Amino acid sequence: MAGNSDPLTPRAKLAVTAGKAVAAASRAAGRGSGSVIGGRVALKLDPDLLARLAQNLDVVLVSATNGKTTTTRLIAEALRAAGPVVSNALGANMPAGITSALAGRSEARYGVIEVDEKYLAGVARDTDPKCIALLNLSRDQLDRAAETRMLAENWREGLAGSKAVVVANADDPLVVWAASSSPNVIWVAAGQMWKDDAWSCPSCGGVMQRPGDDWFCGECGFRRPTPSWALSGDHVLDPHGSAWPIHLQLPGRANKANAASSAAVAAVFGVPPQVALERMYQVQAVAGRYDVVQFEGRDLRLLLAKNPAGWLETFSLIDPPPTPVILSVNARGADGTDTSWLWDVDYTRLTGHPICVIGDRKLDLAVRLEVANQQFQVCENLDQAVQLCPPGRIEVIANYTAFQDLRRRVGN
Numbered sequence: 001m002a003g004n005s006d007p008l009t010p011r012a013k014l015a016v017t018a019g020k021a022v023a024a025a026s027r028a029a030g031r032g033s034g035s036v037i038g039g040r041v042a043l044k045l046d047p048d049l050l051a052r053l054a055q056n057l058d059v060v061l062v063s064a065t066n067g068k069t070t071t072t073r074l075i076a077e078a079l080r081a082a083g084p085v086v087s088n089a090l091g092a093n094m095p096a097g098i099t100s101a102l103a104g105r106s107e108a109r110y111g112v113i114e115v116d117e118k119y120l121a122g123v124a125r126d127t128d129p130k131c132i133a134l135l136n137l138s139r140d141q142l143d144r145a146a147e148t149r150m151l152a153e154n155w156r157e158g159l160a161g162s163k164a165v166v167v168a169n170a171d172d173p174l175v176v177w178a179a180s181s182s183p184n185v186i187w188v189a190a191g192q193m194w195k196d197d198a199w200s201c202p203s204c205g206g207v208m209q210r211p212g213d214d215w216f217c218g219e220c221g222f223r224r225p226t227p228s229w230a231l232s233g234d235h236v237l238d239p240h241g242s243a244w245p246i247h248l249q250l251p252g253r254a255n256k257a258n259a260a261s262s263a264a265v266a267a268v269f270g271v272p273p274q275v276a277l278e279r280m281y282q283v284q285a286v287a288g289r290y291d292v293v294q295f296e297g298r299d300l301r302l303l304l305a306k307n308p309a310g311w312l313e314t315f316s317l318i319d320p321p322p323t324p325v326i327l328s329v330n331a332r333g334a335d336g337t338d339t340s341w342l343w344d345v346d347y348t349r350l351t352g353h354p355i356c357v358i359g360d361r362k363l364d365l366a367v368r369l370e371v372a373n374q375q376f377q378v379c380e381n382l383d384q385a386v387q388l389c390p391p392g393r394i395e396v397i398a399n400y401t402a403f404q405d406l407r408r409r410v411g412n
Contacts (some may be wrong), residue, residue, distance in 0.1 A: 069092070
């Protein structure tokens with residue numbers, strides 16, 4: 001809890017100072033925020049620095065394949081009702097980036113930390129979280145994370161016996177399997193649009209039965225737990241059965257689900273649902289996602305979609321045809337270099353939209369759209385694609401590094 005004596009040793013203070021200096025030099029050289037390189041330097045000088053920085057904080061960890069950056073922002077807003085918050089709001093979610101974020105913590109009481117799925121168990125060991133939010137697990141970066149069940153197994157082993165309250169999505173069998181090793185779980189019915197990674201039972205490998213919104217394994221009896229929180233339309237239902245309205249500036253059902261999980265987390269810290277949900281309205285955009293920017297006389301809405309589950313959710317919130325859509329896909333290190341996931345996305349949902357295709361892997365995407373019988377044009381860059389679109393609104397959907405490229409081009 002904040003207010004205790006300073007946990008930082010002289011060595012830790014030196015590590016923090018050195019990390020900040022390196023980060024500042026990186027920013028001055030125009031090489032990004034510097035948070036990752038700064039954190040790496042700091043951890044080299046003091047490998048225990050993350051644990052020391054977290055010592056005086058009530059920590060929430062947020063992990064998932066989709067939605068963790070947004071949910072981290074929503075939780076941080078909600079907890080500010082109870083005290084100052086430090087958070088890795090820009091999404092640097094591996095130990096170096098997390099260390100950098102906490103090093104600038106000043107007098108924070110709460111640490112709300114987004115964590116890459118593969119690092120969750122280690123970061124949980126270091127930070128001794130009071131609460132861990134687990135939203136979903138689906139295929140992503142196929143060259144890096146071979147199998148979602150292995151990630152679920154890592155979570156399950158890493159969280160076994162954890163003292164943290166785990167707030168977990170009851171609708172994702174992989175998340176339920178991972179969270180079930182924890183002694184203290186709060187289940188949230190947050191929904192699961194993408195189901196293609198959860199047709200076999202993570203417990204025994206049997207075929208999962210999915211009647212309606214329920215699910216269970218017909219062979220071993222592993223089944224959906226009874227949720228105490230639920231997303232119901234535009235409301236969050238709390239454990240007492242009260243319905244609280246969700247008012248968000250962020251679009252789509254997925255963000256309502258993120259708000260439901262965030263309200264459950266806030267309640268762990270004593271922030272009531274009404275207060276938590278009202279504060280979440282402050283969040284307009286998350287690291288540029290959902291921003292509408294003016295460019296070449298058009299209104300571009302920037303949407304991030306990194307994997308099949310994310311594309312499916314994004315298609316559900318774009319304006320109806322004939323709104324033009326620009327798609328951009330890269331396959332650099334941060335994206336994962338394997339683009340075979342494009343074949344898992346149902347691009348027939350774009351029927352009726354004029355489509356322009358850009359990005360490093362525009363030809364891979366063009367082949368996929370051709371097979372899906374979509375009308376599209378391949379363009380050299382964003383400027384050319386925008387010129388081909390009529391005046392007005394354009395939906396721009398990009399994966400991770402393609403999204404960063406777009407933000408730089410439009411000055412966002």
